[in-house]
Amino acid sequence: GLHExxxxxxxxxxxRNYM
Structure with a gap:
């Protein structure tokens, strides 16, 4: 669903931020 x-x-x- 949306949450997923x-x-x-x-x-x-x-x-991506950590990489």
Whole structure:
């Protein structure tokens, strides 16, 4: 659902920031 997509975007965003 929407929550799942938001979690995915947040996860990818954090990984990109750390990388």
């Amino acid at each position: 997509m938001d979690n995915w975007i947040w996860s990818t965003s954090i990984q």
